[in-house]
Amino acid sequence: MVKLAVIGTGGMAHHQVESFSKIENCKVVAACDVDEKRVSDFAKKFGIDATYTDVDRLLAEVECDAVTIVVPDAYHHPLTLKAIEAGKHVLCEKPLALNAKDALEMSEAAKAAGVINMVNFSYRNSSAIQMASKLARSGELGTIRHVHAYYLQSWLAQDEWNFWETSPQWLWRLSTKAGSMGVLGDIGVHILDFAGMPVGDYRSVNCKLKTFDKGDGNKMGGYELDANDSAIITAEFANGALGTIHTTRWAQPHLNSLKLNVYGDKASIEIDLDESYSTLKISRILGRKAMPWETLDCGTTPTNFERFIAAVESGVQDQADFARGADIQRVLDACFESDQKDKTVSL
Numbered sequence: 263m264v265k266l267a268v269i270g271t272g273g274m275a276h277h278q279v280e281s282f283s284k285i286e287n288c289k290v291v292a293a294c295d296v297d298e299k300r301v302s303d304f305a306k307k308f309g310i311d312a313t314y315t316d317v318d319r320l321l322a323e324v325e326c327d328a329v330t331i332v333v334p335d336a337y338h339h340p341l342t343l344k345a346i347e348a349g350k351h352v353l354c355e356k357p358l359a360l361n362a363k364d365a366l367e368m369s370e371a372a373k374a375a376g377v378i379n380m381v382n383f384s385y386r387n388s389s390a391i392q393m394a395s396k397l398a399r400s401g402e403l404g405t406i407r408h409v410h411a412y413y414l415q416s417w418l419a420q421d422e423w424n425f426w427e428t429s430p431q432w433l434w435r436l437s438t439k440a441g442s443m444g445v446l447g448d449i450g451v452h453i454l455d456f457a458g459m460p461v462g463d464y465r466s467v468n469c470k471l472k473t474f475d476k477g478d479g480n481k482m483g484g485y486e487l488d489a490n491d492s493a494i495i496t497a498e499f500a501n502g503a504l505g506t507i508h509t510t511r512w513a514q515p516h517l518n519s520l521k522l523n524v525y526g527d528k529a530s531i532e533i534d535l536d537e538s539y540s541t542l543k544i545s546r547i548l549g550r551k552a553m554p555w556e557t558l559d560c561g562t563t564p565t566n567f568e569r570f571i572a573a574v575e576s577g578v579q580d581q582a583d584f585a586r587g588a589d590i591q592r593v594l595d596a597c598f599e600s601d602q603k604d605k606t607v608s609l
């Protein structure tokens with residue numbers, strides 16, 4: 263039985279613990295949040311015995327094998343380093359850190375301590391993207407020349423997920439002072455990982471970021487609402503392919519839409535998560551003739567939570583590790599630099 267402690271008990275922690283509770287050989291033994299009421303409500307809801315408002319105390323007192331870090335982005339780096347120092351295996355939410363230097367430090371610390379380390383790139387739970395990577399690796403797509411990907415949300419424009427003006431979980435995402443890297447760090451990080459899975463490493467990026475006016479002087483509770491809301495990236499990959507990747511919080515009526523097209527010289531694929539997580543469309547190319555799109559059933563794949571618990575049990579690292587989190591963080595840093603200097607940045 264893997265004993266797990268959850269650090270942070272907000273929106274995503276609810277989803278995480280619901281998922282961990284379904285895994286037979288995993289027990290959530292403790293929860294921690296700086297907000298006492300929140301952690302106590304959370305513990306009651308999920309039947310967790312031990313609650314803490316201080317991570318140091320939890321790490322000193324709780325007998326657990328692993329922790330999952332589900333706090334706002336700015337706290338991933340310090341809390342993960344503490345957990346590693348205490349010898350715990352760590353699942354950390356995305357983005358791994360606020361910059362590549364911190365992300366690399368986390369990756370190196372985990373490696374040195376020999377603990378399982380994973381970052382929760384949730385859309386790897388789609389068997390379609392796992393299949394796409396497999397097809398690319400096996401050469402079935404041929405030489406990849408062109409890539410198009412997006413991740414679209416609209417929580418600034420509608421209230422399906424509550425009003426952003428009054429919801430703490432949205433407010434910290436709008437201010438750089440609260441540690442937000444804007445839409446780029448929040449969901450751009452997912453689509454950069456997703457597109458890179460079948461295509462490979464990024465060689466360079468050119469990125470344009472924009473923060474839109476939100477009224478009331480763009481301030482709320484002492485915080486300036488200055489984190490970017492939309493990002494357009496043109497990328498060159500190490501294999502020479504070119505891609506466009508874009509993301510925003512303003513794209514009505516999309517609630518949470520991810521789409522990826524990869525065009526190779528032997529086959530092209532399309533994944534649309536609004537349609538399915540477990541199928542992809544493929545058009546195989548015979549000679550110069552593209553065959554009609556077929557739907558490929560990609561079966562199932564373990565969730566990141568299942569992978570993490572299995573990795574802790576077996577001692578064998580699974581995807582996506584902190585090194586991958588740090589690689590994607592380098593791409594985020596390059597995107598910020600590109601936007602600031604208005605030029606293409608090499609990785």
Ligand SMILES: NC(=O)c1ccc[n+]([C@@H]2O[C@H](COP(=O)([O-])OP(=O)(O)OC[C@H]3O[C@@H](n4cnc5c(N)ncnc54)[C@H](O)[C@@H]3O)[C@@H](O)[C@H]2O)c1
Nearest residue numbers: 270271272273274295296297332333334335355356384431
């Ligand atoms: N993988 C995904 O698809 C996905 C989806 C949503 C959120 N996330 C990530 O999950 C993390 C949490 O997001 P959320 O939406 O749950 O935010 P949230 O604001 O709903 O919850 C964060 C919680 O952390 C607590 N907290 C803050 N500082 C803390 C500290 N130092 N120690 C302990 N607790 C602390 C807050 O009180 C709050 O309860 C973020 O990093 C976010 O990017 C990932």
